[in-house]
Amino acid sequence: MSADHVSVVSEARRIVVKVGSSLVTNEGKGVDLAAVDHWAGQIAELRAQQREVVLVSSGAIAEGMARLGWPRRPNTVTELQAAAAVGQMGLIQAYEAAFGRHGIRTAQILLTHEDLSDRRRYLNARSTLYTLLSLGVVPIVNENDTVVTDEIRLGDNDTLGALVTNLIEANALIILTDQPGLYSADPRKHPDATFISVAQAGDPALEAMAGGSGSAIGTGGMLTKVLAAKRAANSGGHTIIASGREPKVLQRLAQGEPIGSELRASMHTHSARKRWLANHLRLRGRITLDDGAVKALTQGRRSLLPIGAIAVEGEFERGDVVACVDRSGAECGRGLINYSSGDTRRILRQPSHKIAEILGSMSDQELMHRDNMIVTPRPEQSPPT
Ligand SMILES: Nc1ncnc2c1ncn2[C@@H]1O[C@H](COP(=O)(O)OP(=O)(O)O)[C@@H](O)[C@H]1O
Numbered sequence: 173m174s175a176d177h178v179s180v181v182s183e184a185r186r187i188v189v190k191v192g193s194s195l196v197t198n199e200g201k202g203v204d205l206a207a208v209d210h211w212a213g214q215i216a217e218l219r220a221q222q223r224e225v226v227l228v229s230s231g232a233i234a235e236g237m238a239r240l241g242w243p244r245r246p247n248t249v250t251e252l253q254a255a256a257a258v259g260q261m262g263l264i265q266a267y268e269a270a271f272g273r274h275g276i277r278t279a280q281i282l283l284t285h286e287d288l289s290d291r292r293r294y295l296n297a298r299s300t301l302y303t304l305l306s307l308g309v310v311p312i313v314n315e316n317d318t319v320v321t322d323e324i325r326l327g328d329n330d331t332l333g334a335l336v337t338n339l340i341e342a343n344a345l346i347i348l349t350d351q352p353g354l355y356s357a358d359p360r361k362h363p364d365a366t367f368i369s370v371a372q373a374g375d376p377a378l379e380a381m382a383g384g385s386g387s388a389i390g391t392g393g394m395l396t397k398v399l400a401a402k403r404a405a406n407s408g409g410h411t412i413i414a415s416g417r418e419p420k421v422l423q424r425l426a427q428g429e430p431i432g433s434e435l436r437a438s439m440h441t442h443s444a445r446k447r448w449l450a451n452h453l454r455l456r457g458r459i460t461l462d463d464g465a466v467k468a469l470t471q472g473r474r475s476l477l478p479i480g481a482i483a484v485e486g487e488f489e490r491g492d493v494v495a496c497v498d499r500s501g502a503e504c505g506r507g508l509i510n511y512s513s514g515d516t517r518r519i520l521r522q523p524s525h526k527i528a529e530i531l532g533s534m535s536d537q538e539l540m541h542r543d544n545m546i547v548t549p550r551p552e553q554s555p556p557t
């Protein structure tokens with residue numbers, strides 16, 4: 173590991189992992205059970221580190237083609253949809269069996285572009301995903317290929333991975349593919365292309381490097397991955413494009429090892445949101461913190477956990493801006509609250525692992541995540557006399 177570069181994944185609490193068709197189906201020869209097993213093992217380890225993982229998996233069409241004995245990708249939409257319907261069964265069976273061996277439940281989530289553009293369905297999908305994550309389930313997401321029409325289909329799962337990253341505000345999107353990462357040009361055609369290890373997501377130069385569609389099995393190529401990184405960055409998510417064949421790639425990334433190409437989200441989203449928080453004139457409520465929590469927030473720049481909260485004033489909903497005050501009533505921070513005032517009252521002074529038991533489900537371990545809050549400048553403390 174180079175001393176000056178630690179993978180952004182080491183800090184990521186919520187991660188979307190996308191595996192492409194060319195990987196999942198072993199160059200189109202049906203689901204690669206050994207590979208699926210390998211990822212399930214790695215994701216189980218990430219879960220054991222209290223990281224939440226959503227898996228976006230391609231492969232339904234390729235697995236369907238293998239099951240139906242079709243050597244080439246069909247051209248008509250109805251044949252593609254039929255192949256996806258057949259293949260999705262195999263895909264989900266493989267994941268359920270593989271995760272089951274690690275004692276982890278999986279859930280199938282099939283989404284369309286329409287689901288994510290309609291506000292109500294979007295919010296529903298988000299709540300379902302949060303609930304599944306709080307239950308320790310690994311959601312396996314794919315596009316609902318059998319119902320989408322040509323005009324509205326996303327077509328590639330890189331875009332879907334980025335939309336899911338935005339939806340659940342994941343900190344990182346890890347796109348696993350059949351190449352070690354992004355090169356200055358398609359390495360299949362340009363063996364002398366240079367490797368890009370770190371770049372800024374959204375840099376237009378990356379789009380020029382990525383060129384068109386990739387392998388015969390996959391659909392997107394690198395361009396959709398580069399565009400996915402740009403989209404993921406809108407909600408502050410960093411993207412890593414890496415080889416799914418790299419041993420223990422997910423754990424090593426989580427340990428900070430820089431593998432693959434890292435396309436970083438700029439801090440703009442972050443500071444824009446923080447600016448917005450600072451400019452908020454009407455706060456919906458306030459939470460009184462004990463001394464330890466005040467210190468953790470103001471000096472340690474930590475998230476606010478329910479255990480450090482001792483009182484609640486006002487009526488608010490999840491997502492409202494709420495003030496954090498010390499015992500004297502002085503504001504020490506403010507941010508987006510993860511629980512309604514009613515739920516917050518029920519989990520005051522409680523350790524986070526009790527949230528699910530008390531409320532019936534847990535969307536977040538924190539009352540307020542440090543990424544969603546600002547610390548209020550406080551007057552300098554005068555030295556003891
Ligand atoms: N600049 C580039 N760097 C790396 N790979 C590239 C680049 N441009 C195009 N590609 C192609 O993109 C392919 C990966 O895309 P794709 O086949 O769609 O994979 P997946 O199924 O994992 O989404 C690579 O095999 C490679 O041939």
Ligand SMILES: N[C@@H](CCC(=O)OP(=O)(O)O)C(=O)O
Pocket residue numbers: 191192193194229230231232233234256314315317327328329330389390391392393
């Ligand atoms: N929904 C499709 C995935 C589309 C696809 O091939 O995506 P990608 O792996 O990004 O090239 C399937 O399951 O076959």
